[in-house]
Amino acid sequence: MLFSVLIYANEDFIDALSSEEREALLKKHRTFHEHTKANRNFAAASKLMSTGTSVTISRESGDYVVTDGPFTETKEQFLGFYLIDCATLEEAIEAVKLLPLDHGRIEVRPVDFFEGSDFRNGERLVINAS
Amino acid sequence: MANAWLSTHLRAARPRVLAALNRAFGDLDLAEDAFQEASLRALKAWRQDQVPNDPAAWLIIAGRNAGIDAIRRKSREKLSAPEDLEPAFDGTHPERELTVSLDQAVYRDDVLRLLFTCCHPVLRRDQQIALALKVVAGLSVDEIARAFLVQPKTMEQRITRAKKRLQAARLTYEEPDAAARAGRISAVANAIYLVFNEGYSAAQGPKLIRATLCEEAIRLARLAVRLFPEEPELRGLLALCLIQHSRHRARLTADGEAVTLEQQDRSLWDRTLIAEGNILLEAALRSARPGPLQIEAAIAATHTQAPSFEATDWNEIERLYRALELIRPSPVVALNRVVVLARLHGPAPALARLDAIAAPLERYANFHAVKGSFLADLGRMEEARRAFELAFDLAGTEAEREHVRAKLKELS
Numbered sequence: 145m146l147f148s149v150l151i152y153a154n155e156d157f158i159d160a161l162s163s164e165e166r167e168a169l170l171k172k173h174r175t176f177h178e179h180t181k182a183n184r185n186f187a188a189a190s191k192l193m194s195t196g197t198s199v200t201i202s203r204e205s206g207d208y209v210v211t212d213g214p215f216t217e218t219k220e221q222f223l224g225f226y227l228i229d230c231a232t233l234e235e236a237i238e239a240v241k242l243l244p245l246d247h248g249r250i251e252v253r254p255v256d257f258f259e260g261s262d263f264r265n266g267e268r269l270v271i272n273a274s
Numbered sequence: 275m276a277n278a279w280l281s282t283h284l285r286a287a288r289p290r291v292l293a294a295l296n297r298a299f300g301d302l303d304l305a306e307d308a309f310q311e312a313s314l315r316a317l318k319a320w321r322q323d324q325v326p327n328d329p330a331a332w333l334i335i336a337g338r339n340a341g342i343d344a345i346r347r348k349s350r351e352k353l354s355a356p357e358d359l360e361p362a363f364d365g366t367h368p369e370r371e372l373t374v375s376l377d378q379a380v381y382r383d384d385v386l387r388l389l390f391t392c393c394h395p396v397l398r399r400d401q402q403i404a405l406a407l408k409v410v411a412g413l414s415v416d417e418i419a420r421a422f423l424v425q426p427k428t429m430e431q432r433i434t435r436a437k438k439r440l441q442a443a444r445l446t447y448e449e450p451d452a453a454a455r456a457g458r459i460s461a462v463a464n465a466i467y468l469v470f471n472e473g474y475s476a477a478q479g480p481k482l483i484r485a486t487l488c489e490e491a492i493r494l495a496r497l498a499v500r501l502f503p504e505e506p507e508l509r510g511l512l513a514l515c516l517i518q519h520s521r522h523r524a525r526l527t528a529d530g531e532a533v534t535l536e537q538q539d540r541s542l543w544d545r546t547l548i549a550e551g552n553i554l555l556e557a558a559l560r561s562a563r564p565g566p567l568q569i570e571a572a573i574a575a576t577h578t579q580a581p582s583f584e585a586t587d588w589n590e591i592e593r594l595y596r597a598l599e600l601i602r603p604s605p606v607v608a609l610n611r612v613v614v615l616a617r618l619h620g621p622a623p624a625l626a627r628l629d630a631i632a633a634p635l636e637r638y639a640n641f642h643a644v645k646g647s648f649l650a651d652l653g654r655m656e657e658a659r660r661a662f663e664l665a666f667d668l669a670g671t672e673a674e675r676e677h678v679r680a681k682l683k684e685l686s
Contacts, residue, residue: 156500196500196557211504
């Protein structure tokens, strides 16, 4: 079963991290990558750019409205997500425990529908921002 | 390590908390002391795995109580009047109540007020930068002094004088109207850019780049964009800082010598920062409210889109400089435009234009360096040498001098 692992944290905090602290967080993410790849759970990883880069599209009385930024009334921002393929919710939760959880929170939610390339090897496609 | 994480929480919450305390007390010194006290209480009360849900709200309550205590102590010292202030909180902080009332709108106005206080036009530029770094970013006086290569005592005095000046100006805290608000936001954007530039091209001293200042400026710009996503000039500012900073690995040799854009190894540019800068700029330009920082960001972005220096779209850059000269004319912009014109039409017409804009740039090292290279391109070596020698004498940093020295060597 496919699970979305949705990562939320406060961007003010993320921006204030020192490079050592950033490295400590990344180390946990790498552990998560290795673990889920070894178990063939890993499907996709996606880290989002800062919320300042985003626009929000909605529709009001039949017109498209594009506004700058995300909805700002939240203390935590959506920073990125993983897709993992686990037999049970329990297994997904165990894997997510490897991720940095001291700051912010992570939502695990089963995927209802997915269409995309065969991801089970996880390594084939890496797109960096550039 | 645990303590380091906690101080990162404090650093992250600082602008918001200090902004709220500044509103509560109307006094920067008192707000800073109260924040300091609240931080000490947090370091005692918080655990690595038990940080409050909303650290900022917790700190605001603790800071407010600390501030009230301090005011009460002072008034007790002055007169032994009976105690009639509200009893202070006893140290346990149910931050939830306050969180409800501290919505985003209040935060925004508090932080804007704080930033504007630090960037107030009654202050000199160096005072604005020092205050923004001290009060908003939370750098220590020693750190700021080191960054500006002055004695800590000198920096302390600069900050004290700035605060006195603000007090003398009797800032009013009423709600600004739309025009005043736009003016304030542009003042804040400019001050953050000053901080960035101080790190990017230090006016004096041995080091051309001071990464800490650049990174602090980027952090402040990110905060500003988050609070005011509808202000395109703030996104332009962040885009500009990110794109300029993306070159930091390519701008200096291992020996700390400056490398010009022409000579830089473009594979050393940080592509992730460039990508983020470009998308921010695109989002900003969608609003069709151009400003000088957006145009500067567009110039920087155009450079990043060229695979090599030779392949740069100089026509586009010339158009952008022309736009910049229209909305924010300055001698340095005029000089930059002449440099671009030389790329397009050769050194002879550019040299002629240089004379027309020379007057305000006589003491500016780069003006003479540019003039020297035009003259050298035209084969007028003796005049080129004199221009470079003048540039050498006026140069503010060792890296700049080294650059001119290399040019002089090329001549002989």
